[in-house]
Amino acid sequence: MKRFYGTELPNPLMLGTAQYPSPAILEQAFRTSGAGVATVSLRREGAEGAGATFWKMIEDLGVRILPNTAGCHTVKEAVTTAHMAREVFGTRWIKLELIGHTDSLQPDVFQLVEAAKILTEDGFQVFPYTTEDLIVGERLLAAGCEVLMPWGAPIGSGRGLNNPYALRAMRAEFPDVPLVIDAGIGLPSHAAQAMELGYDAVLLNTAVARAGDPVAMARAMMGAIEAGRLARDADPIDARDMAEASTPVIGKAFLA
């Protein structure tokens, strides 16, 4: 598995911490799935330590923490939130999210590149939430990012990988960059597909947190990610148009 800013992750599942029915269920989802990274939002919980009790619970999960700038619409907001996150969690990691459109929560990639540059220069290790656009990906790498996180589909939509063609192209374009599918996953099969495409990790939240049984769904996601990764490494067969019998038929009696 590729390293993320020099860090080796125990597995490719990154799990969000919002919207669970309770912190107890959140904790069980992490324990049961074994997810190795927890993303945390700081924006809404507010400054001045108001969210400290909840953040402590996240820290107590004992997994790597990836704070995010969810809900930020401007470079300034995102940079401020990133600095706050660094102080609160003592990590240079930041998932950079800059929302450009209220209904689709599509990232504003222009501001994203700008903020990524500022934060990288400030010593942050930026995980940018981006689209599948190759040129934007290049610009983010040029800005100092060493990871790219293209969306599968709009946040919370559960639609899976909307554009597998472009995501495959992205994988091919950046063979050595750790790539994470971030957002849009609804089902384990979506997560498996991301891994089959050669992605290095999957980040999801709503699909688990809002499932009827978040703990079971977290396990299912981990199982699917493992299946997808194994399949990818096993060099799957290519699809073909016609049948190919698994047993040679020439010379068999029934042909006579």
Place this chain on the structure above:
Amino acid sequence: MYSVIGSGVAGLAVASELASRGAEVQIFDPAGPPGPHGCSWWAGGMLAPWCEYENAEEPVLRLGQQAIAWWQARTTVERRGTLVVAARRDLPDLRRFARRTEGFREVDAELADLEPELHGFSKGLFFENEAHLSPRKALADLHAGLVARGVAFHTAPAPEGLENAIDCRGLSARDALPDLRGVKGEMLVIRCPDVTLTRPVRLLHPRIPLYIVPRGNGVYMLGATMIESEDRRRITARSMLELLSAAYALNPAFGEAEVLEIGVDLRPAFPDNLPRIRRIGGRIYANGLYRHGYLLAPALAKGVADLALNNIHSEMVDEDRD
């Protein structure tokens, strides 16, 4: 003599239950009778166990069903059901809500008969057996009922070493209950005589599920955010926008409403968001009602009375030690 500490919904419900079983009770609360200092003052007062089950664990559904009868014996309960609606683009959320709950019927044409002034909704779920009450009236009625029984209310702090103490201080009891946390809630009270809604209405939305509860005379309570924050000082602009947008979506005439009150407080909650009864060193702690103050206070009160009077350990008791 049992000494209840705290006169929010938990403390008053416990005192009322104990008194109704013939126990002698007194109440300590330095903040005085129920008022804006306690988070139950700001509650929605929905007795909606079936709706709450969408995002809560099974005990909320089962224990919450005891609430309506308990409150009917003590205050005015409006039994007009709950209506759950979603905008057309959020109908998947309505389907999910239906899958995860029970005790409703789907309504479409009937929607206009139930709430003629809901604007622009074609489908909904009607939870006919649910009810609501006015939290402030309920607190006042419990208070008055206890006073009528001769229960003393002390505004002095509870003395040290009090025997048979029952601690219902909500989030203030964190000193003794380290796994208790505060979950921020924000609400508004608005007046809009132009719109008539006769029952609680929940508006589903992927990010902001909100509800409106009629308080009579054109007054409505709009609630409530749930934020993992312990800042109880004030509402954010975002929360106010979300609350008001929800009202506006139900009927644009709410745009002309007067904003009467802004409420912000912290709900006391344990990690699984379910209430707990603990007896530690002779003192009983009853806490963690989270967003289910009025819904689960009756079950909590019965559990406390069972433990205090009969040494019966109901399911809410999670610790009993010296």
